Amino acid sequence: MAVSEEPAAVGKYDTGDGEAMCPYRLVLEHVTSRWGVLVLIELLDRPYRFSELRRAIGRVSEKMLTQTLQTLERDGLVHRDAKPVIPPRVDYSLTDLGREAAEQVRGLAEWTQKRMGAVQEAREGYDARKAGAEQG
Amino acid sequence: MAVSEEPAAVGKYDTGDGEAMCPYRLVLEHVTSRWGVLVLIELLDRPYRFSELRRAIGRVSEKMLTQTLQTLERDGLVHRDAKPVIPPRVDYSLTDLGREAAEQVRGLAEWTQKRMGAVQEAREGYDARKAGAEQG
DNA sequence: CAGTATCCAACCCGATACTG
DNA sequence: CAGTATCGGGTTGGATACTG
Numbered sequence: 001m002a003v004s005e006e007p008a009a010v011g012k013y014d015t016g017d018g019e020a021m022c023p024y025r026l027v028l029e030h031v032t033s034r035w036g037v038l039v040l041i042e043l044l045d046r047p048y049r050f051s052e053l054r055r056a057i058g059r060v061s062e063k064m065l066t067q068t069l070q071t072l073e074r075d076g077l078v079h080r081d082a083k084p085v086i087p088p089r090v091d092y093s094l095t096d097l098g099r100e101a102a103e104q105v106r107g108l109a110e111w112t113q114k115r116m117g118a119v120q121e122a123r124e125g126y127d128a129r130k131a132g133a134e135q136g
Numbered sequence: 137m138a139v140s141e142e143p144a145a146v147g148k149y150d151t152g153d154g155e156a157m158c159p160y161r162l163v164l165e166h167v168t169s170r171w172g173v174l175v176l177i178e179l180l181d182r183p184y185r186f187s188e189l190r191r192a193i194g195r196v197s198e199k200m201l202t203q204t205l206q207t208l209e210r211d212g213l214v215h216r217d218a219k220p221v222i223p224p225r226v227d228y229s230l231t232d233l234g235r236e237a238a239e240q241v242r243g244l245a246e247w248t249q250k251r252m253g254a255v256q257e258a259r260e261g262y263d264a265r266k267a268g269a270e271q272g
Numbered sequence: 273c274a275g276t277a278t279c280c281a282a283c284c285c286g287a288t289a290c291t292g
Numbered sequence: 293c294a295g296t297a298t299c300g301g302g303t304t305g306g307a308t309a310c311t312g
Contacts, residue, residue: 115236119211186273
């Protein structure tokens with residue numbers, strides 16, 4: 001049976017309460033999701049096989065990678081190409097839509113790398129002020 | 137006491153295991169976090185007061201908004217200006233660093249809004265194919 | 273108004289075992 | 293290799309009560 005116990009995945013708690021989350025936020029949460037971000041960035045370079053992607057990202061369980069890829073595939077961002085061979089071979093790549101998204105995400109990632117130092121400095125300053133405030 | 141039971145917040149599970157997550161991913165997760173994204177986008181327009189921000193975002197609890205703002209403040213992205221008046225008034229705004237980050241995030245958000253239709257179509261196609269495959 | 277502290281449910285996510 | 297099913301720990305996040 002294909003009925004998974006878990007919901008659509010990656011896109012988290014749709015709310016629980018009566019009202020549903022607007023589609024806009026849902027899509028935004030998929031592309032900004034923990035693993036979604038990293039998958040999109042990796043696939044921007046080239047297509048990847050499943051385990052290849054897993055190694056490239058590092059520290060992601062099979063389950064979460066599968067969920068993430070399925071969500072992104074469903075959203076039309078990732079293309080899944082399963083070749084009928086033994087052993088199985090599945091290639092994942094970006095669709096045109098996915099490439100657009102991935103480029104936005106990459107912008108964010110590159111900014112992060114560039115400015116990480118500034119962030120860490122800010123953090124140290126914040127912590128120092130906090131520590132000082134607790135005593136004096 | 138200022139010792140919160142909960143950790144640094146927003147930036148989630150640092151791993152649990154021995155090895156720590158690299159700072160790069162940590163920062164990336166802060167700016168792509170569920171509420172971090174929305175806060176940054178709102179603050180790009182103008183400064184907001186706490187409850188103003190809460191209403192503008194909608195469906196965010198005080199707790200999560202507080203946590204998110206504190207994390208972003210610690211990372212040097214958000215400036216907190218608490219005025220010593222009764223009743224209290226606290227304004228939140230972006231720092232220069234935060235504005236840079238927020239502009240990246242806005243790019244992503246604008247892409248999402250623009251292409252949401254395409255995503256929804258893709259989703260319907262995916263679901264239709266799935267439903268068909270289960271029977272045939 | 274702007275938080276802080278605590279309780280508790282829901283859920284994410286990883287580890288493991290198993291299928292094709 | 294690629295993926296599914298299940299279990300369990302830890303985190304998220306809302307509701308409530310309280311402070312200044």
